[in-house]
Amino acid sequence: xxxxxxxxxxxxxxxxxxxxxxxxxxxxxxxxxxxxxxxxxxxxxxxxxxxxxxxxxxxxxxxxxxxxxxxxxxxxxxxxxxxxxxxxxxxxxxxxxxxxxxxxxxxxxxxxxxxxxxxxxxxxxxxxxxxxxxxxxxxxxxxxxxxxxxxxxxxxxxxxxxxxxxxxxxxxxxxxxxxxxxxxxxxxxxxxxxxxxxxxxxxxxxxxxxxxxxxxxxxxxxxxxxxxxx
Amino acid sequence: xxxxxxxxxxxxxxxxxxxxxxxxxxxxxxxxxxxxxxxxxxxxxxxxxxxxxxxxxxxxxxxxxxxxxxxxxxxxxxxxxxxxxxxxxxxxxxxxxxxxxxxxxxxxxxxxxxxxxxxxxxxxxxxxxxxxxxxxxxxxxxxxxxxxxxxxxxxxxxxxxxxxxxxxxxxxxxxxxxxxxxxxxxxxxxxxxxxxxxxxxxxxxxxxxxxxxxxxxxxxxxxxxxxxxx
DNA sequence: ACCTGAACACCGTTCAAGT
DNA sequence: ACCTGAACACCGTTCAAGT
Numbered sequence: 006x007x008x009x010x011x012x013x014x015x016x017x018x019x020x021x022x023x024x025x026x027x028x029x030x031x032x033x034x035x036x037x038x039x040x041x042x043x044x045x046x047x048x049x050x051x052x053x054x055x056x057x058x059x060x061x062x063x064x065x066x067x068x069x070x071x072x073x074x075x076x077x078x079x080x081x082x083x084x085x086x087x088x089x090x091x092x093x094x095x096x097x098x099x100x101x102x103x104x105x106x107x108x109x110x111x112x113x114x115x116x117x118x119x120x121x122x123x124x125x126x127x128x129x130x131x132x133x134x135x136x137x138x139x140x141x142x143x144x145x146x147x148x149x150x151x152x153x154x155x156x157x158x159x160x161x162x163x164x165x166x167x168x169x170x171x172x173x174x175x176x177x178x179x180x181x182x183x184x185x186x187x188x189x190x191x192x193x194x195x196x197x198x199x200x201x202x203x204x205x206x207x208x209x210x211x212x213x214x215x216x217x218x219x220x221x222x223x224x225x226x227x228x229x230x231x232x233x234x235x
Numbered sequence: 236x237x238x239x240x241x242x243x244x245x246x247x248x249x250x251x252x253x254x255x256x257x258x259x260x261x262x263x264x265x266x267x268x269x270x271x272x273x274x275x276x277x278x279x280x281x282x283x284x285x286x287x288x289x290x291x292x293x294x295x296x297x298x299x300x301x302x303x304x305x306x307x308x309x310x311x312x313x314x315x316x317x318x319x320x321x322x323x324x325x326x327x328x329x330x331x332x333x334x335x336x337x338x339x340x341x342x343x344x345x346x347x348x349x350x351x352x353x354x355x356x357x358x359x360x361x362x363x364x365x366x367x368x369x370x371x372x373x374x375x376x377x378x379x380x381x382x383x384x385x386x387x388x389x390x391x392x393x394x395x396x397x398x399x400x401x402x403x404x405x406x407x408x409x410x411x412x413x414x415x416x417x418x419x420x421x422x423x424x425x426x427x428x429x430x431x432x433x434x435x436x437x438x439x440x441x442x443x444x445x446x447x448x449x450x451x452x453x454x455x456x457x458x459x460x461x462x463x464x465x
Numbered sequence: 466a467c468c469t470g471a472a473c474a475c476c477g478t479t480c481a482a483g484t
Numbered sequence: 485a486c487c488t489g490a491a492c493a494c495c496g497t498t499c500a501a502g503t
Contacts, residue, residue, distance in 0.1 A: 034486095056477065068478080069487050077477065127357075127403060134423050141429040154435055156449060162404070163397055163450040170396025173357060193364050199371040205384055219386060219461075220393040227457030231449075264467095286496065298497080299468050307496065 035073045037063060039087050042080055046121035054121070056080075078131055085125040086133030088115055094139045101146035102225050108142045109168045113217060116172030123173040139165070151232035160228060167220055175213045265303045267293060269317050272310055276351040284351070286310075308361055315355040316363030318345055324369045331376035332455050338372045339398045343447060346402030353403040369395070381462035390458060397450055405443045 041062045046054045056077055060067040074080040092115055096107030116122045125131045140161055147157035194203050271292045275284045286307055290297040304310040322345055326337030346352045355361045370391055377387035424433050 055475090057475085066488050068489085071478080072486055127400075127407075134427065137424055137427070137429050137432050141432045144431045144435070148431070155437065158435070158437060159446045159449045160453065162401060162446060163453065166397045166400025166404070167393055170357075170400050171392060174392070174396070177357075194367055197364065197367070199367050201374045201378070202367050202371045205374065205388070207385065207388060216389045216392060219389045223390065223393065223454065223457035223461050225457075226460035227453035227455075230456035230460060231453050285494090287494085296469050298470085301497080302467055 034063075035083070038070065038073055038080065039083050042084050043087065043119065046084065046125075047119055051121045051124055054081075081125055081128075081131040082133045085122065085131055086135050088119055088122055089133065089135040089138065092138075094142045101149040104142060104146040104149075105164070105225060106221055108139050108146070109164055109221060110217075112139055112165075112168050113172055116169065117175070120172075120176035123169040123176070127169060127173070147228065150228050151235065152228065153235075156231065160224070160231075164224060167224070168217075171213065171217055171220070178211075264293075265313070268300065268303055268310065269313050272314050273317065273349065276314065276355075277349055281351045281354050284311075311355055311358075311361040312363045315352065315361055316365050318349055318352055319363065319365040319368065322368075324372045331379040334372060334376040334379075335394070335455065336451055338369050338376070339394055339451060340447075342369055342395075342398050343402055346399065347405070350402075350406035353399040353406070357399060357403070377458065380458050381465060382458065383465075386461065390454070390461075394454060397454070398447075401443065401447055401450070408441075 038059060042054055042059050045058055045062065056070055057067045059080070060070055070080070074083065092111050094108045094111050096104055096111075098104045098107060126136065143161045143164060144154075144157050147160055148154075152160060191203075268289060272284055272289050275288055275292065286300055287297045289310070290300055300310070304313065322341050324338045324341050326334055326341075328334045328337060356366065373391045373394060374384070374387050377390055378384075382390060421433075427433075
């Protein structure tokens with residue numbers, strides 16, 4: 006995010022400062038590998054993101070990757086961290102409702118640009134420290150709304166499950182044709198006694214953005230109700 | 236669930252009813268394989284649920300499974316279907332709030348008994364037709380609450396994302412130690428400027444049941460607000 | 466109708482060796 | 485400090501063959 010990075014923390018100045026381009030190259034190749042992995046994930050999906058594929062893309066042996074990442078999981082966490090740290094979840098709004106919306110619409114935006122992201126965060130512990138950034142913004146906003154720490158944390162989990170779940174569903178639907186459109190349901194449901202679901206008359210193309218906005222508004226209204234109850 | 240199953244639908248009575256134990260055996264082995272796969276999933280997790288492991292458990296060659304399921308995905312869908320069809324999502328309550336609670340507490344119960352279930356439903360299209368059962372109950376309840384079809388469907392997605400997301404998080408946390416407890420956060424967060432999150436004083440053991448109940452209540456309150464707004 | 470055995474084209478990762 | 489090459493212990497699945 007910040008245009009210039011801190012100049013490689015010049016601790017221990019007593020040590021002779023002999024030029025060491027390796028340090029820089031090492032970081033560069035780490036970044037390069039993260040970029041390649043993310044590109045693979047975005048363009049070909051999670052199944053195509055293999056250590057061998059990443060290695061191939063930078064024309065190197067698979068085992069070379071293990072000089073930069075201790076495992077595939079480590080690489081995945083770095084990818085997730087790279088995506089999340091690049092975002093600003095704090096919109097700087099005075100109103101907690103706007104803060105909440107900004108925060109989770111930003112997260113949703115990341116998930117839509119990188120459809121593999123929810124899987125990275127939900128799947129086995131590839132969640133990096135940076136996931137605490139949206140948590141921080143959310144807890145502050147909900148504190149302003151009048152919730153205590155526990156209820157704020159609970160609501161945070163609700164918001165993040167909702168956001169990631171929707172985005173994952175959308176990504177999956179786009180790929181696999183699982184949207185709740187009429188013909189899909191019709192052929193899968195016929196004669197099972199799902200009277201309401203069967204008759205359901207939804208638009209041919211489900212508006213995921215509107216659906217997400219509705220969910221957010223519903224949660225905001227719920228927060229207001231819970232806060233006034235206290 | 237029901238003690239006796241319908242007697243193998245006796246359609247086409249003109250066809251000579253010569254004994255065919257194969258039919259029964261075939262179904263039996265399918266059921267057996269589903270049971271074995273579910274047991275593997277429950278006891279050893281999703282990574283241990285491989286075609287080879289299932290085959291080993293019934294002392295057969297891996298390829299024998301393909302006589303009963305066209306692919307691993309097909310088997311996974313059958314496992315999910317088996318778990319979901321055994322549940323009753325309709326509590327028969329007159330009040331839509333109670334119906335909603337019953338429906339998603341039931342789903343949550345399934346997920347806690349079978350920690351691999353959310354993964355099955357969320358992951359690549361292993362979602363069976365039976366997932367429409369909770370959808371049907373939810374749409375009816377939300378109709379009673381005063382929401383139209385579109386908003387009901389949106390709220391259904393919110394509820395299901397929330398329920399599956401929480402359960403998956405809980406299952407993962409229990410295995411990987413990712414709960415939002417004080418020490419976990421302390422060591423991962425230190426000195427990153429997450430002021431609120433850092434100071435957060437949560438109980439050592441997060442009460443997932445209470446957290447889920449809170450989320451449901453918040454959503455119910457949100458539904459009431461959205462319905463009265465109409 | 467159901468099962469076997471060998472094989473294919475993959476995985477992530479270890480280990481010993483090179484520079 | 486970084487990379488290679490061969491190997492290990494796995495995957496899901498195809499194919500041809502058996503009964």
